[in-house]
Amino acid sequence: GxxxxxxxxxxxxxxxxxxxxxxxxxxxxxxxxxxxxxxxxxxxxxxxxxxxxxxxxxxxxxxxxxxxxxxxxxxxxxxxxxxxxxxxxxxxxxxxxxxxxxxxxxxxxxxxxxxxxxxxxxxxxxxxxxxxxxxxxxxxxxxxxxxxxxxxxxxxxxxxxxxLLAHQPPPKGRRVGIITNAGGPGILCADACEAEGLEIPLLGVEAQARLRAVLPREAIVANPVDMIASATPEHYRETIRIVAEDPNVDALVVIFIQPLVTRAEEVARVMVEEVRGLDRRKPVLSVFMSARGVPEELKTAEVRVPSYAFPEAAAIALARAARYGEWRGRPGAVRPRLEGLRRDEAAAIVATALHRGEGWLTPEEAGALLSCYGLPVVAQRVANTPAEAGLAAQELGGEVALKGIAPGLVHKTELGGVRLHLRGGEQVRLAAEEMGTLLASRGYPPTGFLVQQMVPEGVELIVGVVHDPQFGPVVACGAGGVLVELLRDVSVRLAPLTEQDASEMVRALKTYPLLTGFRGAPACDVAALEEALLRVSELAEDLPQIAELDCNPMRVHEKGAAIVDARVRAMPAEPPPPLGARR
CATH class of the missing domain: 3.40.50.261 (Succinyl-CoA synthetase domains)
Structure with a gap:
């Protein structure tokens, strides 16, 4: 209270x-x-x-x-x-x-x-x-x-x-065997299971043969197993036993609709006896679709069989339990040991930025900060004038990209603040002059220019951090480049990340197939992306002054990755909360 x-x-x-x-x-x-x-x-x-x-x-x-x-x-x-x-x-x-x-x-x-x-x-x-x-x-x-x-x-x-979890074990997998005395509820249950990420496998050859030997000829013995309306309590007993013994099945959902002759109480008694014999090896859920609800035999038995009014509810509960079972079955998460971190240098960069007042780090500072944590920042130079931009391009050599720098300039591409595949100092100088005029006409007079080496094509992603006042650093990974707001395909975890967290984040993306060689394209270096997530997480944990960080896009190649654009905002770290309610 x-x-x-x-x-x-x-x-x-x-x-x-x-x-x-x-x-x-x-x-x-x-x-x-x-x-x-x-x-x-x-x-x-x-x-x-x-x-x-x-x-x-x-x-x-x-x-x-x-x-x-x-x-x-x-x-x-x-x-x-x-x-x-x-x-x-x-x-x-x-x-x-x-x-x-x-x-x-x-x-x-x-x-x-x-x-x-x-x-x-x-x-x-x-x-x-x-x-x-x-x-x-x-x-x-x-x-x-x-x-x-x-x-x-x-x-x-x-x-x-x-x-479910108070009386049955979490399933060891996602494969569900469905037993029913009516076709419709079995189909609804199968649909609901698959919608929740569960699987409805065909029963094994041996299990199907055993079921044919004990069920009426009209019964369907694949999965769902439809025993038809004439199914007796003994049919339920034999079918539960056979399906539970099938190695293709991790959990059972048993459905009963009251026909004219078979009593729900007798079927419930059989379920309890068979579940007792399973000795918690596999979870069994029941669905009694009746206005009378759950039979008392299921409520009062020493071995409880969880029961639901509709198959969809059973499927949802089982799916939640299956995800928990998967999590519990993994080894305990361990934070990785990352090499090559220059923590003191990174802290000094942030302190310098904060000394100027709250706000965004310069592109030069952002690149240096990320490099302190071993993040793959593309080679770049910051120039104050078009002439300096031309000299920077000569220093870098080869093809370069030119980007405008201005307060509040986020969507550079749409506003004409990006030029690609430029070569030579003179071409870059002229492009910078044109860009400066264009950005100024659109309300963003540039304070400088960023000249970067061009990097190979690859899959563009966003890797970033937001410091939540309650939750601390929150790390995000998603579809990047110009697709950020369009697709809103993002996965999120709280720092510090483990290797398992980084792997799950990448594989949770709808755009993940693009990284694995979609439609004949070469597969990308997923390990490099996962390592970048771990290093960004470490940076955010070490430096609570980082309010927001964007690496967008991070371009992932066949081998390695490169951060093409980065923005970092720093704020003074918040003091610990005062004494008050229990936390």
Whole structure:
């Protein structure tokens, strides 16, 4: 508290209900924390209706003395809690939450409903990376993804996931076997599973042969397995056993629609017996499509089989559990050891920029800063006048690119602030004079020019950082160049990144196939891109004064990568928050 509903503990040694709720939830192995007292009342009532057992319920209110992070630590050590549920409206200390959740999630699943997805409160930003990350919920998604937290969209979905993970193991893969006594629900279930990223494989030859031997001739034994409406409880028993033994299947969804002769209670009893025999090797979910809801046999059995009213709900819960199972199955994330970092030199560059006042680093400073962290910045020179630009081109040699420098000039290409494939000092000098006149006529009189060596063609991406006041440095990777705002294809993680984080970020992009040799093009050096992400993350962790950083575009080649354009904005680091509510 203050401003909370109170607490409940169903531990037999405690038996405490210090709430205003008219009901006490049944005892069980789920810990629940809510930031909303009113929702807490509904949660306790709904848990009773589902027969969902609670070990502890805590309404945290304004979190003056106990925070959600404290509760995670408590539930980690609590032998009476196996699953943790959270309703969050805000974070106190999200980086601390991430550290604790990564540790707790290895042994106990954490599922969350986080409200406040609206972009209304997003702050204004002036960089491409800031525009991609602001006004969205991607930062919270990134935190949960990295920490192995299961994010659900609704409270109902949260309960669906909780019922599954409280009584069944997370699946070891994404392959689902569907058993039904009617074709339509089986098809709906298959569609919902695939929409959620699950797979519906054909059953093995042996499993299909065994099913043909026990089911009516009209039954379909591929997947979904349609036993047809005449299926008896014994048909369910044999089919569950055969499908569960198929090595092509990681999880089962068993659907029952009440026909005239077969009773739901008898089918539920068979399910419980078969699930007991599986001994938690594979999760089994049931769908009883009936106005009477879940049979009491499933609610009260010692071995609970989670049950849902519709196949789509079962598919969503199973998909959330499968993603959690994949995360838990990976080895613990370790930060890489990066070589060749010149941290003191980088800090001096930022300090010099801040001494001039808050704002953007010069192109020369930005390039030097990135080079301190081993990032592949293209060879470049900064010139104050067209004549100096011509001399810079002669120093660099070969073909060069010319770019205008002016306060507020972000979209250089559209405004005529970029010229490519120039050669020789005289051509560059003349191009700089023309560019200066053009930019001045459009309200951006140039303060200088950037002359860069031309780099080979490649896939253009954006790599960047925004320093979020709550979450700290947020690293982004996405489609770059002129496609940034058009495609808005971006993946985000919180710094510090691990090698696993960098790999996932790149492979999550819709444009990732362009890096692997799309339509006969040569494959790009994905490892170089991943290393660049790790080095940018390290830079952002070391230098909290970096408010925004854009490497756009970073051009990825068959071998190596090159940062063609970079912008960095620095601000004084914020002091630690004053004492107050628990964080």
């Amino acid at each position: 203050p401003n909370c509903l109170g607490i409940v503990s169903t531990d037999p040694a405690v038996r405490l209900n210090a709430t205003f709720a008219p009901l006490t939830p049944p005892a069980g192995r789920i810990g629940f924390s809510s930031q909303s007292g009113a929702l807490g009342l509904a949660i306790i009532d709904y848990a009773n209706s589902l027969g969902m057992g609670i070990s502890t319920f805590v309404s945290v209110g304004n979190k003056a003395d106990i925070s959600g992070n404290d509760l995670l630590g408590y539930w980690e050590a609590d032998p009476h809690t196996d699953v943790i549920l959270l309703y969050l409206e805000s974070f106190g200390n999200p980086r601390k939450f991430s550290r604790i959740a990564r540790r707790v999630g290895r042994v106990k699943p954490i599922a969350v409903v986080k409200s406040g997805r609206s972009p209304a409160g997003a702050r204004a930003t002036s960089s491409h990376t800031g525009a991609l990350i602001a006004a969205s919920d991607v930062t919270v998604d990134a935190l949960f993804r990295q920490a192995g937290v299961i994010r659900t969209d609704t409270l109902e979905e949260l309960f669906d996931v909780a019922i």
